[in-house]
Amino acid sequence: MTTLQVALSGREYPIFIDDQLDPVQCLIPYVAGKQVMLVSNVTVAPLYLALYHEALVRGGKQVASCILPDGERYKTHESLNTIYDALLSAGFNRDCTIVALGGGVIGDMAGFAAATYQRGVAFIQIPTTLLAQVDSSVGGKTGINHPLGKNMIGAFKQPRAVLASMNHLSTLPPRELSAGLAEVIKYALIRDEAFLVWLETHMESLSGGDSVLLAEAVARSCAHKAAIVAADEEERGERALLNLGHTFGHVIETYMGYGEWLHGEAVAAGTMLAADLSRRLGWISAADQQRIADILKRAGLPVLGPSIPVNEALKLMGHDKKVLAGKLRFILLKGVGQGVIASDIPDELLAETLRAGLSGPGRPEECSSKPFNSAAMNPLTGDTEYGS
Amino acid sequence: MTTLQVALSGREYPIFIDDQLDPVQCLIPYVAGKQVMLVSNVTVAPLYLALYHEALVRGGKQVASCILPDGERYKTHESLNTIYDALLSAGFNRDCTIVALGGGVIGDMAGFAAATYQRGVAFIQIPTTLLAQVDSSVGGKTGINHPLGKNMIGAFKQPRAVLASMNHLSTLPPRELSAGLAEVIKYALIRDEAFLVWLETHMESLSGGDSVLLAEAVARSCAHKAAIVAADEEERGERALLNLGHTFGHVIETYMGYGEWLHGEAVAAGTMLAADLSRRLGWISAADQQRIADILKRAGLPVLGPSIPVNEALKLMGHDKKVLAGKLRFILLKGVGQGVIASDIPDELLAETLRAGLSGPGRPEECSSKPFNSAAMNPLTGDTEYGS
Numbered sequence: 202m203t204t205l206q207v208a209l210s211g212r213e214y215p216i217f218i219d220d221q222l223d224p225v226q227c228l229i230p231y232v233a234g235k236q237v238m239l240v241s242n243v244t245v246a247p248l249y250l251a252l253y254h255e256a257l258v259r260g261g262k263q264v265a266s267c268i269l270p271d272g273e274r275y276k277t278h279e280s281l282n283t284i285y286d287a288l289l290s291a292g293f294n295r296d297c298t299i300v301a302l303g304g305g306v307i308g309d310m311a312g313f314a315a316a317t318y319q320r321g322v323a324f325i326q327i328p329t330t331l332l333a334q335v336d337s338s339v340g341g342k343t344g345i346n347h348p349l350g351k352n353m354i355g356a357f358k359q360p361r362a363v364l365a366s367m368n369h370l371s372t373l374p375p376r377e378l379s380a381g382l383a384e385v386i387k388y389a390l391i392r393d394e395a396f397l398v399w400l401e402t403h404m405e406s407l408s409g410g411d412s413v414l415l416a417e418a419v420a421r422s423c424a425h426k427a428a429i430v431a432a433d434e435e436e437r438g439e440r441a442l443l444n445l446g447h448t449f450g451h452v453i454e455t456y457m458g459y460g461e462w463l464h465g466e467a468v469a470a471g472t473m474l475a476a477d478l479s480r481r482l483g484w485i486s487a488a489d490q491q492r493i494a495d496i497l498k499r500a501g502l503p504v505l506g507p508s509i510p511v512n513e514a515l516k517l518m519g520h521d522k523k524v525l526a527g528k529l530r531f532i533l534l535k536g537v538g539q540g541v542i543a544s545d546i547p548d549e550l551l552a553e554t555l556r557a558g559l560s561g562p563g564r565p566e567e568c569s570s571k572p573f574n575s576a577a578m579n580p581l582t583g584d585t586e587y588g589s
Numbered sequence: 590m591t592t593l594q595v596a597l598s599g600r601e602y603p604i605f606i607d608d609q610l611d612p613v614q615c616l617i618p619y620v621a622g623k624q625v626m627l628v629s630n631v632t633v634a635p636l637y638l639a640l641y642h643e644a645l646v647r648g649g650k651q652v653a654s655c656i657l658p659d660g661e662r663y664k665t666h667e668s669l670n671t672i673y674d675a676l677l678s679a680g681f682n683r684d685c686t687i688v689a690l691g692g693g694v695i696g697d698m699a700g701f702a703a704a705t706y707q708r709g710v711a712f713i714q715i716p717t718t719l720l721a722q723v724d725s726s727v728g729g730k731t732g733i734n735h736p737l738g739k740n741m742i743g744a745f746k747q748p749r750a751v752l753a754s755m756n757h758l759s760t761l762p763p764r765e766l767s768a769g770l771a772e773v774i775k776y777a778l779i780r781d782e783a784f785l786v787w788l789e790t791h792m793e794s795l796s797g798g799d800s801v802l803l804a805e806a807v808a809r810s811c812a813h814k815a816a817i818v819a820a821d822e823e824e825r826g827e828r829a830l831l832n833l834g835h836t837f838g839h840v841i842e843t844y845m846g847y848g849e850w851l852h853g854e855a856v857a858a859g860t861m862l863a864a865d866l867s868r869r870l871g872w873i874s875a876a877d878q879q880r881i882a883d884i885l886k887r888a889g890l891p892v893l894g895p896s897i898p899v900n901e902a903l904k905l906m907g908h909d910k911k912v913l914a915g916k917l918r919f920i921l922l923k924g925v926g927q928g929v930i931a932s933d934i935p936d937e938l939l940a941e942t943l944r945a946g947l948s949g950p951g952r953p954e955e956c957s958s959k960p961f962n963s964a965a966m967n968p969l970t971g972d973t974e975y976g977s
Contacts, residue, residue, distance in 0.1 A: 278666065278670070282666070285735055285741070285742060286737070289735060289737035289738055289741060290737070292907065316744060317705070317732075317742050317743060317744055318741070318742065319741060319742075319743070320730065320731075320732060320740075320743040320744055320745055320824075321744065321745070342708065343708075344705075344708060347673055347677060349674070349677035349678070350677055352708075353673065353677060353706070353707060354673060354705050354706065354707075355705060355707070355708040356704060356705055356708055356709065356744060357708055357709070436708075519680065
């Protein structure tokens with residue numbers, strides 16, 4: 202078992218990483234009080250709820266559960282209120298513990314419930330997707346979507362422990378595993394070229410579900426995220442690097458409606474837009490851009506976004522919460538392995554990137570290997586760019 | 590102008606207290622960014638919104654406002670969502686500032702919106718009721734009610750500044766001023782008998798609206814609250830003393846429906862129940878109990894709760910968030926000026942107090958000077974107790 206200690210907000214918590222984790226060792230000691238609410242969804246609960254429920258009951262806890270529908274489109278106030286109702290109906294008090302058992306959506310909602318139920322109760326995460334293990338395990342971001350924007354309502358809430366069981370990834374659909382790999386690749390791109398080389402060496406084994414390699418990828422990813430977040434807990438500076446691909450990705454998710462594109466798929470296409478813009482600025486080479494496209498494609502990820510008119514995309518970016526005082530900020534690359542926060546991007550370069558990158562079919566599965574849309578081709582260079 | 594510096598969560602913020610406060614000096618320097626959302630209600634906005642709106646615009650800020658209905662019954666998710674909608678529709682970003690202009694309900698909702706909009710934006714409070722000035726100015730408690738319980742959803746959020754203008758109290762209905770005095774009296778009862786003597790000297794001037802005396806009462810109250818909260822920011826110990834009268838008060842508010850009894854009125858009646866229980870435990874004398882009843886009555890406050898069956902009251906206490914692990918905790922008095930946290934109260938004493946104290950008419954205006962309900966009279970002593 203790998204244990205990664207994360208120190209944030211003056212508190213420290215462990216991320217346990219192994220093929221299978223023992224609840225008696227890794228879960229029960231981190232429960233506050235006697236009352237435990239397991240929050241899960243209709244997909245994950247039939248597979249893994251009983252394991253934790255029984256262990257907690259054997260450990261003398263009063264256990265209740267709240268099972269929500271599955272999917273980003275349910276990351277709403279209504280689902281959040283279902284958790285509140287379950288807590289209040291069960292008579293849970295301020296000393297209870299909320300355990301999130303599921304992917305990022307469940308983690309975000311259960312975490313936000315823990316941040317706000319009676320002004321804050323204890324929280325433990327059992328992420329069951331690769332994306333949740335490498336992303337929401339660290340950093341304390343929780344929240345829900347609002348009809349006018351994604352993740353617009355939320356809070357920072359640190360868990361008491363995170364249990365990342367590789368075993369749970371065995372039931373994950375391949376498309377979801379790929380979506381998680383998008384975030385793993387992101388860490389390599391923004392701060393660790395050696396990790397990118399490692400990923401290039403092992404990508405087929407990783408996307409094939411090798412649990413030893415996945416555990417290493419999770420540990421390295423979480424360590425990167427912890428280092429960044431520790432330096433900037435409330436996302437006022439360096440932490441923004443974690444949003445590589447996310448500003449563009451949010452445009453895709455919002456335009457297509459939450460859930461059509463998986464978050465990681467949108468991030469992958471968004472990462473390619475960021476790489477494209479970086480290349481147009483002269484910050485990375487065309488070969489670098491191709492290298493990034495190659496690793497994403499080997500992970501089974503799209504490298505083009507769906508067709509979205511440039512004006513629509515710009516409008517959608519105006520509501521992105523990463524916009525500071527009305528000024529568009531982008532996370533771009535100055536070389537592979539070095540993310541930067543950039544603003545004052547020339548409008549025309551941005552428009553060219555949007556035209557080039559948001560030009561694929563509507564379905565992410567088809568955006569991995571399509572030839573580059575001729576309408577978006579650079580008329581001066583004739584570049585066919587990364588969609589080759 | 591009195592300025593009280595409050596240091597919480599490693600941050601420090603000023604409470605400005607004066608008859609009239611200059612927004613250029615006390616408000617604008619505390620605004621983060623350029624975007625300011627003024628949150629107020631239909632009662633307060635026509636009186637004071639223009640003053641702050643114009644000053645902010647003159648100060649170069651982009652100002653929007655969100656006017657909610659007035660009253661505790663609107664402290665709901667729907668009102669909160671109205672604030673979120675206003676923020677998103679105006680395109681407000683993470684560097685915006687939310688200003689609460691109103692009583693405790695507006696402060697709680699605007700503060701919770703500030704705690705959760707984009708995971709937290711800047712917050713300034715302009716409390717326009719005495720209760721909000723002496724209570725919600727300090728401590729950072731924010732939140733909304735849930736159909737299953739009061740203040741069940743919330744967060745801790747410290748403001749950047751608090752502006753307490755005595756001038757705003759001139760338009761407050763006398764009943765609301767009295768409700769604020771209930772909280773002022775509370776500080777005296779739990780930790781400062783000398784302050785009680787001062788209140789006994791000046792009560793008629795205070796309830797008559799003398800702004801110099803009110804400013805002193807606000808400053809002394811806020812200083813007491815700041816001292817307690819600084820020692821226990823997340824309400825795990827000593828801070829619970831601030832809930833004197835509140836556990837019983839919540840029973841009254843919940844049973845009667847939010848808004849029938851003002852919060853301060855319910856707290857006043859609840860304080861008398863706490864005093865009654867303290868006297869039954871032998872911790873204060875009958876004369877002490879009478880002294881407390883006298884000051885509350887002089888402040889125009891009820892000293893009896895409405896008639897509520899004991900079993901109903903006990904059931905309602907079971908959902909109170911101050912219940913720790915299923916055990917009822919009470920804030921009682923061991924002498925006037927010394928609050929204590931008590932548990933293991935004998936059931937029979939509690940029932941006697943509930944029978945005696947929850948026996949008045951349904952309307953708080955009638956609960957100040959009614960003769961004590963004979964059904965609740967102690968058959969052994971014939972005590973007519975505090976309702977005389």
